Amino acid sequence: MSFYVSRLICQRIIIVCAFALAACSAFATELTVVTEELPPLNYEDHGVATGYSTELIEAVLREAKIKSTVNILPWARAYQMATTQPNTLIFSTTRNADREELFEWIGPISSRQIYLYKLKSRTDIEVKTVADSFHYKIGLVREMASAKTFLKNNNVPDTAIDYAPTAESNLKKLLVGRIDLIISLDWSAAYQMKKEKRNPNELEPMLVLDDKSSYYFALNKQSDPVLVRKIRKAFEKVKQSGLMDRLRNKYMH
Template identity: 45%
Template sequence: MSAIQIWLKIKGVMIPKKGQVRRLGFYLSRSLFVFFLSHSIYAVEIPAFTENLPPLNYEENGINQGYSVELLQAIAQEAGIKVNIQVMPWARSYQTALETPNALLFTLVRNAERENQFLWIGPIAKRKVYLFKLSQRSDIVISDLASAKKYRIGAVRESASTKLLMAQDFQIGRELDVTKDDFINMKKLIVGRIDLMVSLDWAANFAIKKEGGTTDQISRAFLLDQSHEYYFGVNKNTDPEVYEKLAKAFDKVKKNGLLKRLQIQHLGPQDN
């Protein structure tokens, strides 16, 4: 008696004839093969590190939200890959992503310094960074970047815009007051502990609303940078097949219009 017949007998199932057993064994084997194949495809899970930078990416009430979060989830689903999104201070997210194979970092400015540190997927959004002030601060007038040096500026530690300012001889502890995110900088701006804060226009508007204020309470004092775009950054030691699947899934999401729909939903109409 074969192993299949013994198993069927134990289970109280009527034992089929010899030919039927062979067919049953074939179908069972094929079913098990398909089961394990499908589960091996979807068993791939990668960590994705990010920060609180609404409306791009943020955590609220224990739920990961924002434009980049929804876009990444859509791409991962299309690629058949699971993502484990972890929201941390930017400096920690950045360093962890650099040190973790198969990890992804977002939302990331692609610039010369970072070009060889990551594999890139995108671009996913345009980027304009401003120095913001309280609208009531008519005493703050900035004609060029050098004239901003006489003010105390809130910035996010290890961000691209902070490094841009440092490259222009703005120093931490002198002109720059660095914190972990825009929320803290907005609190400081409101109470007068800083004169200016570096932020995206979307992020500044979100932060002032979170503090119970309105967008007319803050004003753009100076356009700091619009020379770069946002991307997903993938650790360079990532399995090439995983990266290729994600990149192809991004292309598909872009072509089918979901990318544009998510942009409009979260960020408003984008300049071409």
Template identity: 30%
Template sequence: MQKKAGRSPTVWLCNIVLLTWFSASALASELALNQLRYITEHSPPYNFVEAGELKGPAVDLLLMATQQAGSPVTRQSILVQPWARAYRNALEGPNTVLFNTIRTPAREKLFKWAGPTGSEKYVLIAAKARNIVLHGGADIAKYRVGAVRDDAGESYLRDLNIPSRNITLATNVNSLGKMLKAGRIDMWAFGEDGWRQSLEDSAINPSNYETVYVLKKNDYYFAFSLDVDDKLVADMQQAIDVILQANAKSIQLD
């Protein structure tokens, strides 16, 4: 009597892998926007913590957009982390959204995007008493410049070929403000709209400082980890578009 041939271990393994993949795909597609993990940082004026409450226009936009999409996120569910950790968590996932994230060519394929959530110039700030005048990267390279680790400011400085020995990295903006006041750095790379508030948060008088150079204008976005279902990203984008169009019409009427 001929013995029936059984399935090979390779076939069984392939079946298990396929089943796992289909199960993971099904779970991902069944998630709603309010089941994703949302992470931001303390970085005025778009997203910041004041009296223990997370505030800012980027936070408000997230709440409104998810409400518009029928899957509301609560303010209390949003995580606040130092930027470098938040950025790493968004890269690794799963099902993670990081904001406000500057959309740069280097980051384009690292995330899925919905927005914009705002725009801002990235600048270099220095003490007025220093009378620093800059005309380009060669001038900047003469000074010690601070930036948040893994932030766009660090990327812009490296694009200008500023030597690593001249770049001081910190995990948060408040640390850089204190370094600037103490003279540990000569300049600080940060957003034009937020540096004054950040200095005030560190009990530093912003009137003693000024913008000495514009690095680049940025657009901010919600950055989704690559495993997030495209439909959820599209739902967020559609909701943002509705809100922005409504605001544009309101401004025109005013």
């Protein structure tokens, strides 16, 4: 074997090894997945993360051959991690102008309808405009997009605001009379009422606050581009499989 042939073979081996190393490195990139208690989209059931969006992201990661565990945290903490730590994915996340440049967006994964609710039994509460709600105590989930949008778009007095860490605790305060109104996703409100062994019809929607947004999976903007591409490609394949419709029937009807 000539020197030049040997050199050529060595060069090819080096190139193949380099590609293999790069592929292994991309595959080995760790992904952190965080979410909150927002049933039926994402929630914990007997210590296991489940829900429409949870099952969907698990299917996407299986398709992408990425191993990760869904961590359920208070929304403020999950959001802080997603905005500061590369290779962190958060869901179910509202895509809006304030967040647009913070994330790589994958979706949409579901529609989103936000209402201002009261208990139907509270006949003393009358709300025909957003300004009317300022006369009452309004329950908001801290750092949730619906709460932030409500505060941004309206000059809400501090005296009208009562924060909660989760949608579940927010509803419980409404049920015991600690607050007068809540802002909630329609699916979440109905699910939480059933969880409390209450009839969802006990809630009365007073105003539609947002029915034009959607939920997405969102990856920190500084995440590994290879990782982002793999997840995006896997999502499109899972979407075409019809799984999203099957999960909607399972969790939302």
